[in-house]
Amino acid sequence: MNRDRPKPEKTMHRNRFYRPGLQRGLEPPLVRMLLLSGGLHLAVAVVFLVGWHGPRIQPKPVYYVNLVNPPVRAPQAGRPDASPTQEKPTPKQAEPPKPAPKPVAPKPKPKPKPKPVAVKPPPPKPVPKVEPKPAPKPEPRPQSKPEPRQLVSPQEEKAAREAIEKLQRQREREKLKEELAAMAARDTRAAPVAQVGIPEGQGTDVGLDPGTFIKGAIQENWSFSLYQLASPAEAARVEALVMLKYDRAGKLLDYRILRDSGNEAFDQSLRKAVLKTTQLPKPLGDEVTVEARFNLKEMLEGQ
C-alpha cells in the first residue's frame, strides 16, 4: 500500500506542465467556457480558410470599350515610352561609326551621322568586333565614301539637318515624356487613361492576343443600327456564330456562318463586316481560326 501511494504523484510530476494549483482551479464552468471559446475560434478559422461564399452573385459581364485607340497588333510599337527595341538603334548607331571615322579624320562631326542613315544594318555587327577589324572595315567604306565625298555638301547637309531634327524630336519627346510623367504624378487617373493597349494588359505586353486583335478589326467594320430591328426584345434575342479563318498574313481564307440569328438584317450586317475585313491591318504570324459570337448585349446596356 505504501509503495502504491507515491506512484500517482510521481507520474503527475513527470508532466512538465503539471501545476497542482491549476487542477484545483479548473472548475467545470470554466472548462465549458474554454471549450466554447476554442470551438468558436476554430469555427472562425475554418470559415476564414475554407471560405463562406454566402449567396452566389453572378458577376455582371464587363465590357471594355476602347473609344480612342483602335486595337493594334503590337500596341507598343508606336509608343515613344515603351519601345526599347526601336529607340535603342539610335544610340547604338552613334557609337559604331566612331571607329570608322578615325581613318578619315578630317570631317569629325558630320560623318558619324550620315553613316547611321545610309548604312543602318551593317554597323551593329562591327560593335563586338571593334578591335580585331578596324583595318578591313575602313577599306570597303572608302569605296562607298567617294560618293559622299563627291556630294559632300548636299548629302551631309541633309544628313546633318536630319540628325539635328532627330535630336530635336528626341528632346521634344523627352520633354513631353517628362510633362506626361509630371501630369501623371499630379493626377493619378492620368496614368490608366494614357495607356495604349488592352485593359487587362500588364504594361509588359508585347502585343495583343490574336483574338482581341481580330475582334477589334471586325468590330470596327461592323455597322448595325438598332432601328433595323422590330423591337428591343428582338435586339436582346439576336445572336449569330461565325467561323473565320485567317492566314499568317492576316488574309481571310474562309468564313462560314455556323449559326445565323434568324434576323436577315442582322445576318447581312455580319456578312458585310466580314467582307470588309478580308485583310487584317497587320499580319498575325500564324494561321488563326476564330469562332466569333455576334450579339448586341453591350449596345443594349447603353440604352
Added chain:
Amino acid sequence: MTGKRLIILAALFSLLLAGSARAQIEIEISAPGQKTVPLALPLFLPSEGPVRAELAVEIDEVLRSDLELSGLFQQLDPTVFLSDAFRLGLSSPQVDFGQWRLLGAELVIKGGYRVDGDELTLDARLFDAFGRRLLTGRRYSGKVKDLRQMAHAFADEVLNSLTGVKGPFNSKIAYISDATGHKELYLMDVDGHQPVRLTDHRNIVLNPDFSPVGKELIFTSYRDNNPDLFRKELYTGREAKLSSRKGLNIGGRFAPDGREIALSLSQDGDAEIYLLAATGGINKRLTQQWGIDVDPSWSPKEDEIAFVSDRQGNPQVFIVNLLTKKVRRLTGSGRYNATPAWSPTGELVAFSRMENGQFDIYTIRPDGSGERRLTFGAGNEEHPRWSPDGRFLAYSSDLGGKKKIYVMRSDGSGARQISPPGSNCQHPAWSGRW
C-alpha cells in the same frame, strides 16, 4: 472555389486543344463598331430628257430627311462622291461599287427621273455596295406634283428592304390648327409639307382619328354647340354626325379593324367609355364607375383598351379587358397621367405625364413595367400618337410659345418640328398606310 477550379480545368483543356489543333479562338463581339449604316445618296439624274435640277434637289431633300429621321443611316457627305455619282447606271453591273466601298458606303441609293410635260417617271434603286447587288428598286409614275409622295414612298421601301417593315413616310398626319382663328381640322405630310384644311366649322374641332381602312377621319366638333362626333370622307369631303348624344361625345378612336369606335359619352352623368358601331349605334358600355373615363386607345389585338380615369383621385391610365370588363391600373407613378396611345406593335403604351405643372411624354409596357421618359426640358409635350409602323411618335409641344406638332423616334431621339409655324397646332393623329 469551384469557379477557380473550372477556370484551371478550362485552361488546361484549352492548352491540350491548342496542342492538338491549330489555334482556334473564341471571341464575342457584343456591339457593332458603327451604330449607323453608311449610306451614299447621290443626286438623281435625268434618265431621259433635260436636267431638272430643282426636281433632283427636292427628291434628295425628301429622301435625306426621311432616312435621317429613321435613325438608321449615316449619310455620306456628297462632296466626296466620285465619278459613279454622276453616271446614271441603275443596274448592278453598271454601278462602280469599288468607288462606293472606297468611300466607306455600305448602301447606295441611285435614281433617275424623266419629265414629259407634267408627267413624271421616277426610277429609284437601293444597292448593297459590298454584296454588289440590287436590294430593291421601284418605278413611280405620276404628275410632277406627286414627286414628294414618290420620294416618300421610296424611303418607305428602303426601310422595308433593310428591316422587313415598311416606313411610314408616305402617310399623313391630321391635326388641329387655329390658323383661321378657329380650331379646325388639317392634314399634312409626315414632314409637314402640303398642309390642307379639312373643316370649316368655325367653332372648336378636336381629337381627330384616322380610320385604318379607307381614307376617313372621325373627330369631335362643337359646330352645333355640343361636342358631337363627326366622320369625314377625305376624297369626297362628305361629313356626317356619328354621335350627338347629350353631353360629351369625345375621344373617338377606331378599332384596328375599323369596325368599331371607342369613345367617351357623358349621357349618364360622368364620362364613360363606350363602343360604337361604325354607323354610330352603341355596341357596348365598357366602364361603369364613379369618376370620368376618357381617352380610350385600342390594343392592336383589340382585346383591351387603355383609358384615363380619375376614379382613384387623380388622372391615371387604366386598361380594361373588352370581354371581362375587368379594369387594371397601368401607370404606377406620377400624379397626373393622360392621353394613352397603344403602339401598333402592342409592346408599348405612350402617354403624357404632368409633373411640376409641365407635361412630358413617357412610354410603358402594357404590364406596367419598363416606364421610360422620352421628352425632357422646357415645354409641354403631350398627345403622343404612333406612326403606323410603331417607329415614331407625333406629339404637340408648346416649347417657345405656340403649340407645334413634332415627330420623334419611339426612343425619344431625333425630335423635329413638322407643323407650319404661325399658328397653334395640336392633337396630331397619324394615318395608317396611305
